[in-house]
Amino acid sequence: MFQVAIYGKGGIGKSTMAANISFSLASRGKKVMQVGCDPKHDSTRLLLGGRAQTTVLDYVRTTPVFRRKLEDVVEVGSGGVICAEAGGPEPGIGCAGRGILTTFDTLKKLGADSMDVDVKIYDVLGDVVCGGFAVPLRGEYADAVILVTSGEFMSMYAANNIMKGLSNFDTGKPRVLGMILNSRGVDGEEESVRSFAAAAGIPVIAVIPRDDAFRDAEANGHTVREMHPESEISKRVDEIATMIADAADGKRGLFYPKPLDDLQLSDLAAGREIRPGSGAPTDRIACPGCGRRTTIRDTRIMNSCAAYGALSAFMRITDFTVVLHGPRSCMYLMDMSHEGSSLHLHSRGLYDFPPRHNLVCTMMDDSVSIFGGVKMLEECLEKTLSGGADKVAVVTTCMPGIIGDDTARVVEKASAAHPEAIVVHMPTDGDVAGEYGDGVKMAVESILGMVDTSVEPEEGLVNLVGGSFFDIHSRRYADEVDRMLAVFGERINCKFLDEMTYDTLVNYCRASVDILVADVPGNRELMSMITEHTGREPFQAPLPVGMSEYAEWMRLMGARTGRSEDAEREIAAARREYEECVERRRRRFEGKKVIVISRMNRSSDWLVDLLMDLGAEIVRLGCFPSPRKDGVDASSRYMDMLTENYSLEMLEDDMERLSPDLLICDLVYPTRKGCRFARIGKAGIGLRGVLDYAEYLENILRLPATDGWREAMR
Incomplete structure (x- = not known):
């Protein structure tokens, strides 16, 4: 079988030429x-x-997949020509180019x-040579390509674009048969087209004059070749x-x-x-993020998309329902990541809230x-x-963003039909709006708009502010926070951004003070957004971890409350208990x-304090760069000791040169030369978690420096 793709600008007569050529063959x-x-079909x-x-x-x-038959979409026309039409979406909806891909796939599956x-x-629209309409240019579909044009510049411009598209599907052999001039009767038309064809290095294989025979044949629903075979x-x-x-x-x-290049055009x-x-081939400007990488050094991976960030933020408001406009695969992955982890932690007593599945999905598929x-x-x-x-919060994934769904209009219409409801639009479009953190910020901007800033503060109430409340989600540490606040007659009003109700959110300003869960970049950024919206400033110190921070925080709270x-x-x-443990x-x-090597988004001051009090010598304090954002500053009382932008290569060198007895690190790292390894654990809040961690480190040091079975294997 020999396959020919006939391309041309819309309305130039390529379909007329294709039908006449098919009948002639x-x-x-x-x-x-x-x-x-x-x-146009x-x-x-x-x-x-x-x-x-x-x-x-x-x-x-x-038609459902199981009912589809080839004979339903192909018909036999004049001269026995087998006919099929791809068709397209409704104007202004969906992607016609994607429809070409679906057409080819469907025809193939049907035999x-x-x-x-x-x-x-293949009779193909050539105005837009996108990935879908360029499918017939691929080697498996087109053995030869014919370009139909007139002497009008835009028609030749479209033909030139088609030739550029053809070069992207280079099969290693020539495939252009030539150019057909379908005349419009423009002055100097043939001269212009022949000049264009000569510059492009392809022949003009036919000049079709403007003739009333076309109008006559088309009025009767036939080709000129069929009605006037001797013309x-x-x-x-x-x-x-x-x-x-x-x-x-x-x-x-x-x-x-x-x-032709731009100057020639x-x-x-x-x-x-x-x-x-x-004479040089047309350069294709590659996206720097899409090229094949030869190394993974200095490569940060997007943790997740903005859609998931917005979804996870709104799912923390317990009486909100999230409508995810996307495929079921996105819903499954996001729900498993968010609620699946909640279920796992809840079953272990590490998460105080049972999982809720306040998530629905539009279940988009390929057809949309x-x-x-x-x-x-x-x-x-x-x-x-x-x-x-x-x-309800409507969160959009990649697909509606790519095809241009007017989701804003849908949300506006739904809000008008249900004036008693709150319907929030989150047009994250998957990763178009950025990564996970960008989606969270988009959601926070919207969520903060629900806070009633006219509410008067009340003494005895505090807000906790943080992107993650993992350290205080277990009942043990949650009780510890409550106990610490109770020393000053305080209790929690709202945990932002954590499990909370809409009413709690609205009354955020009831609290007289906002306290960061931890002094990390993400929390500082979150607090700055709150400050911008409400004018509220954070308390001088975050929730404490370790003896030094505990004492400082207690004194600041004591001074604030009298x-x-x-x-x-x-x-x-607390100091007596701490010193006895040490x-x-x-x-x-x-x-x-x-x-000690930690991540940028976590303070390790409590660990440095603990190791120094225990008499250990810290030969290196390093900090891996932020996994999400460049330009994030570390925050530590030990900046003079801290090596920022620490890398695995630097760790390799330090392990060889410094010969440590213990490596404490966020990442699992294969130690050697008698060095033991410990993970930096979640120390909770206050003093109790630090004392537990001291016991963990002591148990690590009790273990043999080298496993016997490893030595036997060597």
Whole structure:
């Protein structure tokens, strides 16, 4: 089978030419199939008596997969030509180029490739040579390419773009048969086209004059070749058919095109003699993020998309329902990541809240990329609101962003239909808006808009602010926070951004003070957004970890509440417990050389304090760069000791040169030379977690430096 792709600007007459060529080939005994690849779906009309046939995309939209049959989408037209039409989406909805991909895939699955055909003609819209409409240019679909043009500049410009697209699918052999001039009667038309073709290095294989025979034949629903077989036009069409047959038999050569550059196109548009091209192939500007990498050094991986960030933020508001406009795979992965981890931690007693599945999905599939997903969102949102949900956040994934779904209009319409409900629009479009953190920020901006800033603060209430509350989600540490606040007669009003109700969020300003869960970049950024919206400033110190921070925090809280004596009593009791713990374990640590490596988004001051109090020697304090953002500053009381932007290569060198007894690190690292390894654990809040961690480190040091089985293996 020989396959020919006929390309041209919309309205230039390529479908008319394709139908005439197909009939001519069929008249000489060839078995021909013509596939129209244009949303206008009129390619085969002149082969079917002027009647439009069912398009593949309309068929796909209305027919379940198990009911689809090839004979439903192909018809036999004049001369026995087998006809098929791709069709397209509704205007302004979906992606027509994606529809071409679906058409080809559907025809293949239904068995079109196994049909007894000598020549297959693809009639393709050439105005936009996107990935979908460029499919027929691929080597497996086009053995030869014919360009149809007129003498108008935009028609030749489109032909030039098609030649550029062809170079992106270079099969290693020439594939352009030539150019057909379908005349419009413009002055100097043939001269312009021949000049263009010569500059591009391809021949003009036919000049089709403007003739009323076309109008007469089309009015009767037939081709000129069928109605007027002896006409001059039919003779020229037959010549093209002969060239195709000769090319199929290897009797006629094909050509490599040389697309015109911008300067040459300007000459063509101005009617000047076209200057010689540079001879260099057209450069394709590659996306720096998409090229193949030869090393993973200095490569940060996107943790997740903005859609997941926005979704996870809104799912922390317990009476909000999230409508995810996207495929079920996105819903599954996001729900498993968010609620799955909650379930796992809750079952172990490490997470105080049972998982909730306040998430619904529009279940977008491949068809919506062609036909649009607006209707699915309308139906899903209406069902959710009618089902009793009165607070809804609509989060968009990649697919609706790519195909251009007007989700804002859907949300606006739903809000008008349900004025009692709160419907929030989060157009994250998957990763278009950025990564996970960017999605969280988008959501926080919207969530903060729900806070009633007119609410007067009340003494005795505090807000906790943090992107992660993992350290205080277990009942043990949550109780410890409550106990610490109770020393000063305080209790929690709102945990932002954590599990909370809408009413709690609205009354955020009831608290008289905002306290960071931890002094890390993400929390500082979150607090700055709160400050910008409410004018509230954070408390001087975050929730403490370790003895030093505990004492400082207690004194600051005592000064703020006028209960300094209570603070000093609490500090004294905590210090006694801490010193007793340190004294019991000091002998295991004295003289031990320790390397401590942590991440930028976590403070390790408590660990440095603990190791120093235990008598260990810290030979290296390093900090890995932020996994999410560049330019994030570390925050530590030990900046003079801290090596920022620490790397695994530096760790390798330090392990060899410093010979530590203990490596404490965020990452699992294979130690050697008698060095033990410990993970930096979550120390909770206050003092209790630090004392537990001291016991953990002591147990690590009790273990043999080298496993016996490893030595035996060597």
